[in-house]
Amino acid sequence: MEPRAAEYFLAVVEHGGVTRAAQALYLAQPSLSEAIRRLEEELGVVLFERSGRGLVPTPAGRALVEPARRIVADVERARRTVEEVVALRAGELVVAAVPALAVDPLPELAAALRRRLPGVRLVLLDGTAEGVEADLRAGRCEVALTDGPPADRDPLCRHDAGGREIVLVTAGAEELPDPLPRSRLAEVPLVTELGDSWLRAELGEPRTAVECAHRQALWELVAAGAGAALVSRAGAARELPGARTVGLDPPLHRPVVVAHRPGPLSPAVAAFLEVAGLGCGDPQPRAATNACPAGESRRGS
CATH class of the missing domain: 1.10.10.10 (Winged helix-like DNA-binding domain superfamily/Winged helix DNA-binding domain)
Known part of the structure; x- marks a missing residue:
């Protein structure tokens, strides 16, 4: 009936x-x-x-x-x-992020979105750059935070959200200048994360003392003196406030790219872009297949 x-x-x-x-x-x-x-x-x-x-x-x-x-x-x-x-009083938004960006800036973005949309439930996933973008293409999430370059003929809308300064954080007694020339990173035993393809693309194969699969383990290993780590300055200050941070020369910045599928945005995705200071008027790379609906928001810097 x-x-x-x-x-x-x-x-x-x-x-x-x-x-x-x-x-x-x-x-x-x-x-x-x-x-x-x-x-x-x-x-x-x-x-x-x-x-x-x-x-x-x-x-x-x-x-x-x-x-x-x-x-x-x-x-x-x-x-x-x-x-x-x-009306954004209810619903769910699934966001996938590479582990480094799940530490910084995702917590701040999630908090800002929760303040704006307290009735919307957030589900946060993580994975490699390839994994979170595959989740996005397959519809398992609506937004992805990635640091990977676009694939050939990439159908996704991408927005440059700036970058995060990467510093060396250590709880050891190494005598290191601040800033540390990148050429001297080979002298420092590092705790690195499995699947961090961006870091390896930027620095080659670092001198790895410990390789771990989980971001929380990285913080614990650094705190215990197992090695130093290359992380964002904001993440180091929040997770290891008592550790020493050393800048790099020349400075190193991890890109923050917010991606979503082309086509009309759900209200929750549009709100996420807004709290990130982004818009979809000029996604990168620019192409007819991944242009966002005009006029819904503005591009971030």
Whole structure:
């Protein structure tokens, strides 16, 4: 039974006749009578019988009242849910990020989005640059924070969100100048992260003392003196406030790229771009296949 037919049926039951029900529904009486006739034909039963008081539900009609009410209630509940999502009072946003960007800047972006949209549930995933972009293309997330370069014929919309300064953080007793020439990084035993393809592309194969699979393990290893790590300055200050940080010469900055699929943006994705100070008027790389809807927001720097 269609929701509209259920609504019409219940109106006739509640008002005791077609005339008053049609008035309540702002519907022509013949149209309502025809709708009830079609419903009876569809169900193969007679739903009403005439009495001196108007139309009275038959036993089959009385049996249909509660199922019809559930149908109408379910439709109304679904309508409210959709309205809440569109109004950003509810819903879910899945964001995938490479581990380094999951430490900085994702926490700040997530907090800003939660302040703006307290009813929207955030789901945060992580993985390699290739992995989070594959998740985005496959629809497993709506936004990706990546530091990887675009693939050939890349269909994704990409936004340059600037970069994060990378520093050497250590809890050891090494005597290191600040800033440290990059050429001297080979002297420093490092704790590195599996899958950090950007760091290896920038510096080649560093002198690795420990290679770990989890970002939290990296902080614990550095704190225990197992080696130094190359991380963002903000991440080091938050996670290892007592450790020494040393800048690099020349400075090194990890790019922050916010990516999403082409086409119209969901309200939650548009809000995420806004809190990131980004827009989709000029995604990178620019191409007809990955241009964002014009006028929805502005490009960040």
